Amino acid sequence: xxxxxxxxxxxxxxxxxxxxxxxxxxxxxxxxxxxxxxxxxxxxxxxxxxxxxxxxxxxxxxxxxxxxxxxxxxxxxxxxxxxxxxxxxxxxxxxxxxxxxxxxxxxxxxxxxxxxxxxxxxxxxxxxxxxxxxxxxxxxxxxxxxxxxxxxxxxxxxxxxxxxxxxxxxxxxxxxxxxxxxxxxxxxxxxxxxxxxxxxxxxxxxxxxxxxxxxxxxxxxxxxxxxxxxxxxxxxxxxxxxxxxxxxxxxxxxxxxxxxxxxxxxxxxxxxxxxxxxxxxxxxxxxxxxxxxxxxxxxxxxxxxxxxxxxxxxxxxxxxxxxxx
Amino acid sequence: xxxxxxxxxxxxxxxxxxxxxxxxxxxxxxxxxxxxxxxxxxxxxxxxxxxxxxxxxxxxxxxxxxxxxxxxxxxxxxxxxxxxxxxxxxxxxxxxxxxxxxxxxxxxxxxxxxxxxxxxxxxxxxxxxxxxxxxxxxxxxxxxxxxxxxxxxxxxxxxxxxxxxxxxxxxxxxxxxxxxxxxxxxxxxxxxxxxxxxxxxxxxxxxxxxxxxxxxxxxxxxxxxxxxxxxxxxxxxxxxxxxxxxxxxxxxxxxxxxxxxxxxxxxxxxxxxxxxxxxxxxxxxxxxxxxxxxxxxxxxxxxxxxxxxxxxxxxxxxxxxxxxx
Numbered sequence: 039x040x041x042x043x044x045x046x047x048x049x050x051x052x053x054x055x056x057x058x059x060x061x062x063x064x065x066x067x068x069x070x071x072x073x074x075x076x077x078x079x080x081x082x083x084x085x086x087x088x089x090x091x092x093x094x095x096x097x098x099x100x101x102x103x104x105x106x107x108x109x110x111x112x113x114x115x116x117x118x119x120x121x122x123x124x125x126x127x128x129x130x131x132x133x134x135x136x137x138x139x140x141x142x143x144x145x146x147x148x149x150x151x152x153x154x155x156x157x158x159x160x161x162x163x164x165x166x167x168x169x170x171x172x173x174x175x176x177x178x179x180x181x182x183x184x185x186x187x188x189x190x191x192x193x194x195x196x197x198x199x200x201x202x203x204x205x206x207x208x209x210x211x212x213x214x215x216x217x218x219x220x221x222x223x224x225x226x227x228x229x230x231x232x233x234x235x236x237x238x239x240x241x242x243x244x245x246x247x248x249x250x251x252x253x254x255x256x257x258x259x260x261x262x263x264x265x266x267x268x269x270x271x272x273x274x275x276x277x278x279x280x281x282x283x284x285x286x287x288x289x290x291x292x293x294x295x296x297x298x299x300x301x302x303x304x305x306x307x308x309x310x311x312x313x314x315x316x317x318x319x320x321x322x323x324x325x326x327x328x329x330x331x332x333x334x335x336x337x338x339x340x341x342x343x344x345x346x347x348x349x350x351x352x353x354x355x356x357x358x359x360x361x362x363x
Numbered sequence: 364x365x366x367x368x369x370x371x372x373x374x375x376x377x378x379x380x381x382x383x384x385x386x387x388x389x390x391x392x393x394x395x396x397x398x399x400x401x402x403x404x405x406x407x408x409x410x411x412x413x414x415x416x417x418x419x420x421x422x423x424x425x426x427x428x429x430x431x432x433x434x435x436x437x438x439x440x441x442x443x444x445x446x447x448x449x450x451x452x453x454x455x456x457x458x459x460x461x462x463x464x465x466x467x468x469x470x471x472x473x474x475x476x477x478x479x480x481x482x483x484x485x486x487x488x489x490x491x492x493x494x495x496x497x498x499x500x501x502x503x504x505x506x507x508x509x510x511x512x513x514x515x516x517x518x519x520x521x522x523x524x525x526x527x528x529x530x531x532x533x534x535x536x537x538x539x540x541x542x543x544x545x546x547x548x549x550x551x552x553x554x555x556x557x558x559x560x561x562x563x564x565x566x567x568x569x570x571x572x573x574x575x576x577x578x579x580x581x582x583x584x585x586x587x588x589x590x591x592x593x594x595x596x597x598x599x600x601x602x603x604x605x606x607x608x609x610x611x612x613x614x615x616x617x618x619x620x621x622x623x624x625x626x627x628x629x630x631x632x633x634x635x636x637x638x639x640x641x642x643x644x645x646x647x648x649x650x651x652x653x654x655x656x657x658x659x660x661x662x663x664x665x666x667x668x669x670x671x672x673x674x675x676x677x678x679x680x681x682x683x684x685x686x687x688x
């Protein structure tokens with residue numbers, strides 16, 4: 039195990055999502071308490087002020103921390119801590135690490151939120167080599183190699199949600215020019231798209247009825263509810279979801295040979311609807327020597343996994359660079 | 364650049380292929396001479412004796428080397444140097460590193476040949492982050508991260524030829540249970556399969572005629588020759604080959620974000636038949652921030668790239684583990 043257990047000195051982890059910002063202070067890897075606030079996405083300035091205030095609140099009762107780690111749902115140029123692209127919150131172009139370091143007067147390390155979640159998961163699961171897929175509105179990816187976050191040459195790698203598994207598949211619903219990628223087939227948006235097609239073709243379908251009851255267009259949650267009731271349309275969508283996920287997993291197993299392939303994100307709470315199918319498909323397709331070595335599991339991480347990973351990352355990066363005060 | 368330039372002490376690199384074994388001694392990264400022998404694949408014993416004799420010949424004029432590196436077309440459990448599976452030469456189950464260390468009385472490091480080629484290519488191209496695809500009879504893969512070979516948890520990773528890009532695509536012609544993977548679509552065997560289908564459906568086709576002239580079933584080389592003549596069937600096959608390759612490349616770019624994606628192997632000598640199509644497809648599908656950073660090029664490595672990479676690997680591994688005499 040080379041994932042460090044965390045330093046004895048205080049570090050702060052912050053998980054910035056499209057709806058809320060969660061921050062917490064840790065000592066010796068132990069969470070001393072967490073605060074949660076809604077994300078004000080009205081402007082870059084508002085988001086950054088929200089991160090700063092969550093950080094200040096998390097450390098209010100303590101001495102200044104060794105470092106602060108921040109996970110954001112964005113592409114990060116890791117060396118500079120600058121946000122390159124950001125879909126759900128307005129941070130694109132922002133030199134986030136520099137800004138927050140200046141405001142908080144401690145080293146701030148910024149990374150993609152899925153990278154932070156993967157680092158937390160590797161620690162929780164006790165593995166050094168991990169691939170994590172986060173299935174929610176979109177599909178995120180994080181990779182840990184030898185206990186460290188794998189980022190590619192400049193921090194943009196591990197975008198596992200945009201691995202193509204169907205050359206002529208549907209267009210990606212995210213900010214990606216691809217088609218037939220995992221996000222186009224195994225995401226909440228993909229479920230919503232397919233449910234809408236079913237509801238339009240069959241106004242008497244259960245999916246159409248559920249959407250009418252909610253008073254909106256069909257959404258991923260309708261497919262989850264309908265599948266729980268045994269609705270044939272919804273079960274068929276999750277069957278395809280599981281098959282596609284398994285196909286993608288086989289490629290990730292062959293490419294990364296992790297000890298553990300973890301499935302997290304909001305849709306991991308209903309993994310029984312698709313994960314058995316995905317595991318069967320993945321194990322049948324991966325090279326047999328690899329299939330027999332890689333475990334596939336639902337991620338252990340709870341609601342604090344993102345901030346725990348961000349804190350862990352900050353501690354290891356600042357320790358490594360000798361930037362500690 | 365963290366790929367080491369090679370030690371001043373002598374190291375030996377050996378590239379073991381299905382048809383020949385090439386060995387050479389290096390000092391300070393410079394090749395002092397290479398020997399080449401046909402591979403006797405009649406038994407494990409014969410292959411190992413062939414590797415031993417090539418090694419002895421390569422070092423005959425010199426003092427004992429610091430280490431010997433051997434690249435084999437096999438899956439290797441890297442920690443033990445044991446061969447797990449091997450398709451074209453009989454080495455499966457062999458504790459190759461241990462056997463050769465005992466025979467040669469110097470540390471012997473064994474790795475997959477595509478990993479060795481990737482390490483050589485990273486050095487030749489002057490990059491620390493590389494993904495390499497070797498297109499030949501099958502499709503091999505090698506990944507260099509931060510100047511070191513990336514292997515996954517136990518040495519089985521970077522099997523990039525078995526990344527699925529068409530869920531319902533053709534069965535893999537290699538020893539892989541998958542379908543629609545890169546090897547099933549972008550390999551010499553895939554070209555031969557498609558050429559055979561065309562020749563059977565159209566005995567008057569140019570591909571059928573070329574196979575008759577050669578006196579065998581259609582092969583990848585017939586498609587290359589016919590494409591060079593402007594034959595429409597062959598050009599269509601290479602168009603599809605390029606598209607599929609580009610789809611796979613987009614996934615590798617998104618997952619690994621290398622500085623350089625290099626295309627090597629025997630089919631890289633006719634890259635003009637498919638690489639422009641592949642590059643266009645890959646750049647159109649990868650995330651734009653990644654597409655603009657990753658270079659895509661034909662591999663620089665010549666016939667000695669495999670042995671140079673094996674030697675470089677041996678030097679760095681033995682140096683790292685302090686196993687040097």
